[in-house]
Amino acid sequence: MSALNPIAPIGQAVLGLLRTAGAISIFAWRGIRAMLLPPWYFGQVGAQLMRIGFYSLPVVGLTAVFTGAALALNIYTGGARFNAEQFVPNIVVIGITRELGPVLASLMLAGRVSAAMAAEIGAMRVTEQIDALHTLSTDPFRFLVAPRLLAALISVPLLVLIADIIGVFGGYGVSTVILDFNGATYIRNTLDFMTSGDVTSGLIKAGVFGFIIALMGCYHGYNSARGAQGVGRATTNAVVSAAILIFAANYTLTTLFV
Amino acid sequence: MTMSTSSKISISGVYKAFGANKVLRGVDIELQAGKSLVVIGGSGTGKSVLLKCILGLLTPDEGSISVDGQSIHKTGPRTRQNIMGKFGMLFQGGALFDSLSVWENVAFRLIYADGVSRRAARKRAIAALAKVNLGPETANLGPAELSGGMQKRVGLARAIAARPEILFFDEPTTGLDPITADVINNLIRSQVTALGATAISITHDMASARKIADEIAMIYEGKIIWRGPAKDVDNSGNPYVEQFVTGSETGPIKVMAG
Numbered sequence: 001m002s003a004l005n006p007i008a009p010i011g012q013a014v015l016g017l018l019r020t021a022g023a024i025s026i027f028a029w030r031g032i033r034a035m036l037l038p039p040w041y042f043g044q045v046g047a048q049l050m051r052i053g054f055y056s057l058p059v060v061g062l063t064a065v066f067t068g069a070a071l072a073l074n075i076y077t078g079g080a081r082f083n084a085e086q087f088v089p090n091i092v093v094i095g096i097t098r099e100l101g102p103v104l105a106s107l108m109l110a111g112r113v114s115a116a117m118a119a120e121i122g123a124m125r126v127t128e129q130i131d132a133l134h135t136l137s138t139d140p141f142r143f144l145v146a147p148r149l150l151a152a153l154i155s156v157p158l159l160v161l162i163a164d165i166i167g168v169f170g171g172y173g174v175s176t177v178i179l180d181f182n183g184a185t186y187i188r189n190t191l192d193f194m195t196s197g198d199v200t201s202g203l204i205k206a207g208v209f210g211f212i213i214a215l216m217g218c219y220h221g222y223n224s225a226r227g228a229q230g231v232g233r234a235t236t237n238a239v240v241s242a243a244i245l246i247f248a249a250n251y252t253l254t255t256l257f258v
Numbered sequence: 259m260t261m262s263t264s265s266k267i268s269i270s271g272v273y274k275a276f277g278a279n280k281v282l283r284g285v286d287i288e289l290q291a292g293k294s295l296v297v298i299g300g301s302g303t304g305k306s307v308l309l310k311c312i313l314g315l316l317t318p319d320e321g322s323i324s325v326d327g328q329s330i331h332k333t334g335p336r337t338r339q340n341i342m343g344k345f346g347m348l349f350q351g352g353a354l355f356d357s358l359s360v361w362e363n364v365a366f367r368l369i370y371a372d373g374v375s376r377r378a379a380r381k382r383a384i385a386a387l388a389k390v391n392l393g394p395e396t397a398n399l400g401p402a403e404l405s406g407g408m409q410k411r412v413g414l415a416r417a418i419a420a421r422p423e424i425l426f427f428d429e430p431t432t433g434l435d436p437i438t439a440d441v442i443n444n445l446i447r448s449q450v451t452a453l454g455a456t457a458i459s460i461t462h463d464m465a466s467a468r469k470i471a472d473e474i475a476m477i478y479e480g481k482i483i484w485r486g487p488a489k490d491v492d493n494s495g496n497p498y499v500e501q502f503v504t505g506s507e508t509g510p511i512k513v514m515a516g
C-alpha cells in the first residue's frame with residue numbers, strides 16, 4: 001500500500017539523505033576531534049603529505065597549464081568581439097585564482113586522492129585491519145582519519161597555489177607564443193591587476209575542498225560494505241560525493257567572496 | 259545462575275542478529291582468570307561473531323558482557339580503551355596491516371600505543387616471531403610476500419607480543435602443517451600455563467583443542483549446548499558433541515544436502 005503512495009519514496013529518499021548527512025557530520029566531528037587532541041601520529045601525517053601533496057603535483061600541474069592556456073585563448077576570442085583583447089592577462093588571473101585553480105585541481109584530487117583513500121581504508125575494513133587496530137589499542141580515527149584530514153588541509157591549498165602560478169603561466173605561454181603579447185607587459189598586467197583577495201579566497205576554498213576530499217575518502221572507506229564489491233562501491237561513492245560537495249561548497253563560498 | 263565475582267570474562271544472555279540471520283541466541287559463558295577455553299562448533303555458527311562481541315567490535319542486540327567486572331558495552335570510551343588494552347587477538351584471516359612490514363605488524367602496539375622505542379620494539383618483535391617458528395629473515399618482508407600459514411603465525415606473534423592478559427585465537431592452527439601446528443599449540447598452552455593469560459580459542463581441529471583447552475564449549479544454533487573439561491570431550495554423552503568430535507555426517511546436527 002505504501003508502494004502505491006507517490007509521496008512515500010520521496011519521503012524515504014529525504015530521510016535517507018538526512019541520515020547520511022547526519023552520519024557524515026558525526027564522522028567529521030570525530031575526525032576533527034582526533035586531529036586536535038593527542039596522541040598524534042606524525043609519521044602518518046608525513047606519509048600522507050607525500051602521497052596527497054607531492055605525488056599529486058604532476059596531475060595538478062598539467063590540469064593548470066592546459067586550463068590557463070585554454071582560458072587565455074577563449075578570453076582572447078571573446079574579448080576580440082568588443083576590442084578588449086588586451087584584458088587577457090587580467091581575466092586569466094582572476095579566473096584561475098578565484099575559480100578554476102581551486103575547483104579543477106580539487107576535482108582532479110577527488111579522482112586521485114578520495115578514490116585512493118576510500119579503496120585503501122575500505123580494503124582495511126573488509127580484511128578486518130580496522131578491527132585489528134582497535135585490538136591493538138589504537139584508535140582508527142587518530143591513526144587513519146586524522147592524518148589524512150590534516151595532510152589534505154595542508155597540501156591542497158599548497159597544490160592550488162602552485163596550480164595558480166602554473167595556470168597563469170599557461171595563459172602567458174599561449175598569449176606570448178600564439179597571440180603576440182609582449183611577455184613583460186603580460187606579467188606586469190597580471191601582477192598589477194591581481195589582488196591578494198583573489199588568491200586568498202581561492203586558497204580558503206582549497207582548504208575546504210581538501211577537507212571534503214579527505215573526509216569523503218575516509219568516510220566511504222571506513223563504512224565500506226563487505227567484499228570486493230563493497231570496496232568498489234565505496235570508491236565510486238567517495239569520488240562522486242566529493243565532486244558534488246566541492247561544487248556545492250564552491251558556490252556557497254563564492255557568494256561569500258564576491 | 260550465580261554470577262561468580264572472580265570471573266575474568268562474563269557473558270550472559272547475548273543475542274546478535276544480522277537482519278533475519280539470528281546468529282547468537284542467548285550465549286552464556288563464565289571464564290575464570292588463567293584458564294583456556296576452546297569453543298568448537300560448525301562453520302557459520304557465530305564463533306567469530308562471539309569473539310567480536312566480547313571485543314566490542316560488534317554490539318550485541320541484547321545481553322551483557324563484562325571483563326574483570328566492567329561492562330564493555332555500557333561504558334565510556336576511556337574505560338573501554340583500558341579494557342581493550344587487556345586483549346590480544348588473532349583474527350581468522352590474519353588482518354595484518356599490508357602497508358607495514360612483518361616486524362612492524364608484530365611490534366605495532368608496542369610502537370604506536372605503548373610508546374616503546376622502535377629499536378626495542380623490533381627486538382621484541384623478532385623474539386615473538388621466533389616463538390611462532392619464523393626466523394629474523396621474515397622480519398622485513400611485507401605480509402603479501404608470506405604464505406597463508408605464515409601470515410597466520412605473524413598474526414599470532416602480533417597478538418602475544420605486548421603480553422596481554424586475555425588472548426583470543428580465531429582458528430590458530432588452520433592452514434598449518436601438523437608440526438608447526440604443534441608448535442603453535444604448545445605456544446598457546448604456555449601463554450596460559452606459564453604467563454597466566456586467560457584464553458579463548460576457536461578451532462575445528464580436535465587435536466589442537468585437546469592440547470590447548472582446560473575446558474571445551476560447543477556452540478550450536480546460537481547457544482552453548484555443552485561445556486566440560488577437555489578430557490571429557492570424547493565421552494560427553496551429548497549427541498551433538500559426539501557427532502562433531504567424530505566428524506560424522508549422521509547425527510542430530512543438520513547437514514545441508516547439496
Ligand SMILES: Nc1ncnc2c1ncn2[C@@H]1O[C@H](COP(=O)(O)OP(=O)(O)OP(=O)(O)O)[C@@H](O)[C@H]1O
Binds near residue numbers: 276279302303304
Ligand atoms: N559483519 C557481518 N555482517 C553480516 N553478517 C555477518 C557478519 N559477520 C558474520 N555474519 C554472519 O554471521 C554468521 C556467523 O559468522 P561467523 O563468522 O561468526 O561464523 P564462524 O562460526 O566463525 O564460522 P567459521 O568456522 O566458518 O569461521 C554467518 O552466517 C555470517 O554470514
Ligand SMILES: [Mg+2]
Binds near residue numbers: 305306307
Ligand atoms: Mg570464524
